[in-house]
Amino acid sequence: MIGVFLAAGKSKRMGQNKLALPLKGETIGSLSLKTALLSRLDHVLIIERTERASHEWMGAPYHAPPFRKRWSLHVCQEAEKGQGHSVSSGVRKAESMGADGVVILLADQPQLSVDHLNALVAMAPESFAVSSSLGAFAPPIYFSSACFPYVKELKGDEGARSLLKSGQLGTGAVLEAKASSELKDIDTPEEYDMVRRLMV
Template identity: 90%
Template sequence: MRNPYIIGVFLAAGKSKRMGQNKLALPLKGGTIGSLSLQTALLSHLDHVLIIERTEHASLEWMGAPYHSPPFRERWSLHVCQEAEKGQGHSVSSGVRKAESMGADGVVILLADQPRLSVDHLNALVAMAPVSFAVSSSLGALTPPIYFSSACFPYVKELKGDEGARSLLKSGQLGTGAVLEAKTSAELKDIDTPEEYDIVRRLVI
């Protein structure tokens, strides 16, 4: 019996409105917010990573040179969501449609602004396949990364607007899944504002 083929859907199509500039390119711990988040995905047991962007000519300067070269370059590909401007739900559903076309047995929805996410946590989430879904949790709050099996794809593909994957969990449509508690609450926190960035920068340098 073969192992399930699991693709990461790495959401990098946001506008960083609350930050006032491209937050993925902001420096952090020898890299950038985006590159540290991507590094975790590429070093994990995910079989491939789809980077979801708004345009084919999206600037991936935040990524850093190492990830444009072997062996990392073979681990990811760029997927353009034409409707990303309409909200995160469109990026999620577009990414899942692409992953499905690539033969994915499951996907993990990842945020590009979670630079403190650990490889161990992501691998533990991947290892939960083939449950229907598995969601990360911190102090009772459900948050990405989230694993969805192919059985959930019909529902995830219907997301639109600002609906995130968490809305499906609240709806009860997906049945019973698993919850993976993070070892520390800090690793699941995303970075949206200058204040949050300043706090993280002081902690990780």
């Protein structure tokens, strides 16, 4: 199973590249990536806008063993058009690599635990499995290969959650997060300050 790690956003609400902001001795992006690399995912596909974009936030340890063989970079040429393009492009690439399923991950979820991600991976071969906190769905989301035709059609700002709301994927599973903070993504300076205080 391949993780599709979405790191191609513009960080508009933050006003600067949020993935490169310092957090707990690393960066928001590198902490989020570490969880994916330490999980039971077979491989992590990092979706970026350019070949060099990840150098702004990815720490040196991730370019060396044992991590380096665990990830590869995929440039989404249409990332500027919205997250839907990054998701569909990543799933197309994962499919070409022989993936029997994918987990859609956000690069700005540094509080996500390896345990939660592994539990999601273990839910295969469900059609899909979505994370939830207090009744609200959020990434990470697992999709089996049966869902790929639908996920590959995402465009614009449509995220993977839009497919769940449409009902076209049928019935899947829901994985409740043990702590609501695990699924929080960081979009604004206020959210960053709050997470920075919590993650000391």
